[in-house]
Amino acid sequence: MKRFNGISFKLGLLFSSIFLVLLLLLGFTLFELFSHLFVDYITQDLLKRGENHAKVLEENFNETTLTHVALMEQNVITNVVVTNQEGQILVESDPTDKExxxxxNLGNAIKISRVLNQNWDQLNYIATVSPIRNGNLGYVYMYYPTSILKEMVFVLKLFISLASIGIVLIAVGMIVILSKKMTKPLLEMKEATNEMAKGDYKQHLDVKGKDELAQLADSIQSLGEQLQYYEDTRNEFLASVSHELRTPLTYLTGYSDILIKGRIVDKQEQQTYLKIINEEAKRVTHLVNDLFDMSKIQTGQFQLKKEYVNLIKLVEKVIQNLKPVAEGKGLSILFNPMIDLPVLYLDPNRMEQVIYNLIENAIKYSDQGEIRVSLEGDKEFIFIKIEDQGIGVPEKELSRIWERFYRVEKSRARKTGGTGLGLYVVKEIVQLHGGQIEAKSVEGKGTTMIIKFKRKDVVL
Structure with missing residues (x-):
């Protein structure tokens, strides 16, 4: 009997109910996020596509370009219609219906791009219009069918309804079991979770003591802080990825269009454009690889392919590849190899990725001086050190540079680019090899990255 009156038994029931309540609140939160953020995202993307088509047509308003615009929107979800100044249809990706x-008719005489309809739950399309040269040449209309959104909302509402029924039944049983003493702190926790569901993640719960209830209150507060952190980093990450992709894709599209149309005859100028296309393609590839590596790490699919590796040659290869970049900034890279370094058992591609990333970061955040790369060892460990004389990392930020999406100082991140995934992937690769990595830094003087492997793990 005493066991059934104990806090552990009551909290077992309590935790189950809170978990289900959180599921319900999460369902409503997801619905709100979907109906607002996702629809806004679709609308802005639609508006941007229309603006891009309009810019292309401003430069070349001819039958070939009109046909090209229509072909780009065929066999995809969106539709495009281009009209002249009087509203007569010049080209369309799919047949237009009455709506x-x-x-x-609504878009005529509009001088700036705008959304014509975002009321997705009542009409068949989300629609935008983008004038071509202020409407003097015509208009680009973009359409997104709302049937897909309506199907997703139906499934989401069904899930929320079923979850609500289950939670109500459990709540009735919990009212009978829980005592008044437990009700007060639990109600406080419930209010806190309600506020968290509304987006106010940071909550303060005044539950005194050291028992399980107090620990639970602390856990809810920590959960709110973590949710706030991941919400912020998620938004920053999405904005960063959008920015990082948009810029190189614009270059790739623009310069490749110029080359395809044969407007550039001078071979030297062609080589310049091809070099830009190549560099921007590498930039996109680097970003996609980071995202792909993060995905594999999160799903447990990240595997190493170890073999015997001459680490000195591997480091020399990376330095040789990055030397032109460093010299372009007036930097020098010095390499001090370990004379009696043994052949190591590592994944050569992944270790090259690690060293490349660290040296590239050293170059990125340095404006003068030199970058020193050294291989050292003792009886127990093998060390890889990358030292720069760059801007350094503030002491309060140093412990967080390994986190997903984290970037030191947003202004600095905007200047140098990146999504905050590089060092996260580096740390995971080193740890999968059984090693450790740490950073030492003095703001304004430089940073030293130290990778440490136990000899018994890498020397066979």
């Missing part, structure tokens, strides 16, 4: 034509 689509109604938007064309």
């Amino acid at each position: 689509m034509k109604e938007y064309i």
